[in-house]
Amino acid sequence: MNRKESFLKYQAQITQDPFLLDIKHAKGSYIYTRDNKKYIDLVAGVSSCTLGHSNPAIINAVKKQLDLHTHVMVYGEFIQDIPLRLAIKLADCLPKNLNCTYLVNSGTEAIEGAIKLAKRKNGRKKVVSCLNSYHGSTQGSLSAIGRDEMKKKYQPLIPFHENIRFNNFEDLKILKNDVSSIIIEPVQGGTNFIIAQKKWLKAIRKQCNNHSIELIYDEIQTGFGRTGKMFGLELSNIVPDIICLAKGMGGGMPIGAFVSSKENMNLFSKNPSLGHITTFGGHPTSCAAALVTINELKKSKIIDRINNKREIFKTHLIHSKIKNIHGTGLMIAIELENEEYCQHIVKKLLKNGVITFYFLFDKKNIRISPPLTISENEIKQACSIILKTLDKY
Secondary structure (H helix, E strand, O other), X not given: OOHHHHHHHHOOOOOOXXXXXOEEEEEEOEEEEOOOOEEEEOOHHHHOOOOOEOOHHHHHHHHHHHHHOOOOOOOOOOOOHHHHHHHHHHHHHOOOOOOEEEEEOOHHHHHHHHHHHHHHHHOOOEEEEEOOOOOOOOHHHHHHOOOHHHOHXXXXXXXXXXXXXXXXXXXXXXXXXXXXXXXXXXXXXXXXXXXXXXXXXXXXXXXXXXXXXXXXXEOOOOOOOOOOOOOHHHHOOOOOOEEEEOHHHHOOOOOEEEEEOHHHHHHHHOOOOOOOOOOOOXXXXXXXXXXXXXXXXXXOOOHHHHHHHHHHHHHHOOOOOOOEEEEEOOEEEEEOOOHHHHHHHHHHHHHOOEEOEEOOOOOOEEEEOOOOOOOHHHHHHHHHHHHHHHHHO
16 A cells, blocks of 8 residues: 555545645745655645745744643643743734733634633624635534535534625624624635725624624634735724634644633633633644744734735736636635636646645635745746646646
8 A cells, every 4th residue: 555545544534636745845935745846835734834834943943842841731720931922922913902812723723712702701692704704614613604515414503603795784784782793704715815895894893892792803814914914904903802813823833822802811710710721722832833933924024025925926927817816915816717627727736836725615716825935936936837837728
């Protein structure tokens, strides 16, 4: 049995047609396979490897933490230097009402915690989210996502979840006194990177204020420079009550967080206590990677260059088969003729040495979300390969 056969037999699969790259190592914007092929990575582990692969500062920070200790106690009992410094750093970066962090292991855990916190705050049941939204695959997060075909075979899910249309003002009439929270992605990550309109977010914020509803931002994909801002909320300056973070936060290491006010977070500690528990949340090695990632983004010009890099993609990706380019920052969706052709091109690009990906809900768009550190020359090289592939197929 060869390695691919073993992979397909012993590791659970989530599609019938995985890419099956056999990874040897990764560095910067490139992934290298065991058959000595080199790929330009335009996906970054789905917006996760913020500073590129094998970033030396991240590796050094993780190694340094490993020499001190790994896991020592369940969440919230012991003072650990790196997780504490990370929580302080997040408070420094976020609006003043988002000043207390609960560290978890992943994005879906952050969403679960945020939904619970909102219910604990106002004692209500109903959760509102958007059609074509994606928030995770665990029970609460899955209940909130906006596509029935992803949910129907896992029923019953958690009740009192309802979906509204993204950027639709009429649907906001649902926001009344029986709603606990509304979950919004500043940019929809599963559907060709549609941007939330500022006027729409402002109307949601007003309704939430009027009816004591907790506004939750899912910034699992938009956080940490991906949009050209440190956080997606800066695109509109409409501030939520709770923000959920993950993916790019860890620079390639597994971590998530939900952040709210100290007043809100204190609700987990009393009547009853242990309102939310995690064993490995805030693992010090992942926190070390996250702290380096944030510090590098803050002290460097990486975020300042994001929109320029987007323009390089746009100016070089001009082709009769490209119908449109959607998104913001380094969240780029290349719209092609149809779903079948898009899937065909993604596979051909892989053979030609460029890693791209699909969207969950709009499969005629190619997903591009490279490391934020990708160079201008690497962008031009990748675009050249994309154009040649479109010419040929």
